[in-house]
Amino acid sequence: MSASSSSSPGSSPAPAPRPPRRRLGVEQRREQLIAVALEFFAKQAPEEVSIDEIAAAAGASRPLVYHYFPGKQGLYEEAIRRAGEQLAGLFEEPHEGPLSERLYRVMGRYLGFVESHGPGFAALLRGGPASSTPGTGAVIDRVRQAAMDQVISHLDLPRPSVRVRLTVRAWIANAETTALAWLADQDDPQPRAGQLTRQELQLRLVQEFVAMLLVSLSYEPELLPAFRGFFAQERPQGPTGLLVQRLAGLLADPELAGQALRLATPDDLTGP
Numbered sequence: 001m002s003a004s005s006s007s008s009p010g011s012s013p014a015p016a017p018r019p020p021r022r023r024l025g026v027e028q029r030r031e032q033l034i035a036v037a038l039e040f041f042a043k044q045a046p047e048e049v050s051i052d053e054i055a056a057a058a059g060a061s062r063p064l065v066y067h068y069f070p071g072k073q074g075l076y077e078e079a080i081r082r083a084g085e086q087l088a089g090l091f092e093e094p095h096e097g098p099l100s101e102r103l104y105r106v107m108g109r110y111l112g113f114v115e116s117h118g119p120g121f122a123a124l125l126r127g128g129p130a131s132s133t134p135g136t137g138a139v140i141d142r143v144r145q146a147a148m149d150q151v152i153s154h155l156d157l158p159r160p161s162v163r164v165r166l167t168v169r170a171w172i173a174n175a176e177t178t179a180l181a182w183l184a185d186q187d188d189p190q191p192r193a194g195q196l197t198r199q200e201l202q203l204r205l206v207q208e209f210v211a212m213l214l215v216s217l218s219y220e221p222e223l224l225p226a227f228r229g230f231f232a233q234e235r236p237q238g239p240t241g242l243l244v245q246r247l248a249g250l251l252a253d254p255e256l257a258g259q260a261l262r263l264a265t266p267d268d269l270t271g272p
Helices: 026-043 051-058 062-068 072-089 099-116 118-126 134-155 162-187 198-219 221-233 239-251 254-264
Strands: none
Touching: 026 051, 026 062, 026 072, 026 118, 051 062, 051 072, 072 099, 072 134, 099 118, 099 134, 099 162, 099 198, 099 239, 118 162, 134 162, 162 198, 198 221, 198 239, 239 254
């Protein structure tokens, strides 16, 4: 066997061949570099990715990458902008069928994105020296605003009150925080008991939104006609129906039901 076809024990393996470099048009090359960078930033925190890695994966040279982008931060911001556009688009949903089922589909897409872009999603939302810049901050602000606008549009209220808008904003923030915690649990080498699956978390987030809406309704009875229509469309097997069934099951406990009745009939008006 020739030396070219084998290696001696203990010798270093030959490096993996790089993809052949291809001549692309200016816009094609730029789009390719953004797509490759987005794959890296989806799987690793930005500080762990180098321009050399991106160039090699794209079959390009390091100087060529710098020809299109001033540096890694500029490429990162453009990649994050594209990811932000994708993420904002996930909140778009036809205004058909029960509200909670629409939001359940939205949360399914959202958590799917979170799962496939784990480190990059976490780095963007948590911030840090390599990822927190005015550019990336503006991206996530636009995503949050797009999400808020979409959710509010599904409530079908002519003029959403300040309280309702705060409820939606708080829910979106809760979804972000919960998704980050869920990601951390997914990466835990020693899974904890009761760890939620993606589908369980998807359902829980929607049910939490329904509960938050009911709190808003308790303070704004003028919303009752709109909420009657909302509940009239819900189905027993949907997220809202399952939540009501769970709550009814809890209140089937005589002691808990008695305490709830006691709280519902206060003997004075000195509460908050």
